[in-house]
Amino acid sequence: MRLSRRIAAAALAITTLLPMSACGGNEDSADGDAVEVFTWWADGGEKAGLDALVGVFAQQCPDQTFQNGAVAGGAGSNAKQVLASRLQTGAPPDTFQAHAGAELVDYVKAGQVENLSDAYDQWALRQAFPLGLIENLTYEGRIYSVPANIHRANVVWTNKKVLADAGVTTAPTSMDEFFAALDKVKRSGIEAPLAVGKDWTQLMLLEAVLISDLGPHKFAGLWNGATDWKGAEVTKATNDYKRLLTYANDDRDALDWTDAERLLMNGRAAFQLMGDWEAADLDAKGFKDYGYFTFPGNGETFQWLADSFTLPRNAPNPDGARCWLKTVGSAAGQQAFNTQKGSIPARIDADPANYPPYQQSAMADWKTATQVPSCAHGAACSQGLQGAANSAMAKFSTDLDIASLQNALAQATSQFTTS
């Protein structure tokens, strides 16, 4: 009697638990030659770029079929969560999108992505990408991803009409000239000539000021611990940044970058520092009257960030994934993708004639300029360091405490670069 009850209880327990474990399993998606490409490119210019890339992929890899694994959400905030859980449960997609550089190192350290160095030799990619980029992609002598595009972070966008009204005729080339121009615009009746948004846009602005005051070499050292955050030069740069904020809108913490962009378009601001995806966005919004220049004092420095694709360990269809990566790195693939997305190709052999005016100038700079990575977009910083830096910037935005900002960034860098 007792035994049979126990058995009954056990049977009941098993039947209740079984359906749940079935839910946990992943539906088998791969029918042999499907390549699941995991991205956060779900709409707008990004989606158009992906579609164009898929077109080239269909030509180059006719026996493979593209399977879209896009997860929507700005800058991959949702996608990264989904990806992390899939990688942990050992059910990776065939290839996934990740910011090139330090952000990718998290995956490398976790042993979740494969070494692609042999493919770089095979597809002659080492010659196709500039040396500075190759150095940044290399981790302990190996390369783990193929960049699809390059964006430039240190560009100031302007409203030409506001500048003309204020009598600013030449683009400033140093911090002093920039302050003079800001004063001029302010005198013409624009209350907040510099449009700034929330934490990460503030981090981009601070980075640009740091490049001006420290030079590209020392700047790049800040994010790997080689340059001291508490040094006098950083204090000077932070003071300059603090002074810049006096020209910025007070409600910055409530604005995303597109809200700040609207201030520029409405003529309520004259300048905005933002990555060069702003060109595509301004074009898409039909705003023609914009100008641009490299952040004053940055000289010949190209602060970059890049989207790249990887080969996860235990990908269901590694051959298909490699074919996808080959397409991503190829001249045809990069052209199809970047003309749609508004970025520039990582390859230096692309023909500028196929691109809009802004991209043409950026492509020329990409070949010659000194390349430094961006922290705010993961090229220089791991996700943990980005989070800590954003939090510190947002605090500074409210209390303007320079010593506290320097301490916080020093602590964050030492905490996230040692392990």
Added chain:
Amino acid sequence: MTKNLRRWGPGLLLLSPSLILLAVFVYGLIGWTVKVSLSDQHDALGSKGFVGLDNYVYLFTEDINGRFLHSLRNLAVFTVVFMVGTMLTGLLWAFLLERGVRGEGVFRTVYLFPMAVSFVASGVVWRWLMNPSTGERAGGLNAIFQSLHLDFLQSEWWTNPQWGMSAMAMPAIWQLSGYVMALFLAGFRGIPNELREAAAVDGASTFQLYRRVLFPQLTPVALSAVIIIGHMSMKMFDLIMSVSGAQWLTEVPAVYVWQALLTSDYAKAAAISVILLLVVAVVVVPYLVYTDRQEKRA
């Protein structure tokens, strides 16, 4: 033995599926979270080992810019304003309706309705209402104040570094006052009429009637309301995410957990979650003990 088993066996058998699910998915996962919070799993690499209470000590003493303490302070401001606001508004509404208003049903519905809206939906609307811009670019409430020539009322709302969280509590008060009102109204209605009549016969004034007869009977209702509002407040996440997004100014522990998870810092996220659980437990457990005693007495 067999007899005993016969008595409670079938009941246990029927309960066992839910017991097993609770054991695994509530208590099992709480245990797992505690275990992760005692490890050094700070990235996708996985854990290297047991570190004791280091993560907790770090949060309270070494966290960059005192970020965790700042989030606790934000939560405290939010919770106090939210609880006081809903309790007072709810009680006032219940009191007014209880006095016998014409069209009570309509008012009841109007006051209760905001509760049907999700925090995400109302947060999006309040994000616009609490636009911190002033002057030419003013929007939402600030623009309304401006057009009424009440410029001094314009506010930076949730972007104020000191008291911004009290502005963040406004949408929550708006949403849940109706619920507290419903609780109090039920409480009022549960008091037998004989008590009022007896008080009237004894010559009690209206003030005395409420002060000495009715309000004391509402204590259990008020306590339930405080507990329900309090634990909602401490876990607040969706409203803040839709009004301000995740950022330093309005960060509370629940948002910090999300931020830590986004950077794959599982140990930190787990430690914050455990602290949050303890804070909620400090409020809820005494209440459970109290109701348990009350029921036994009854």
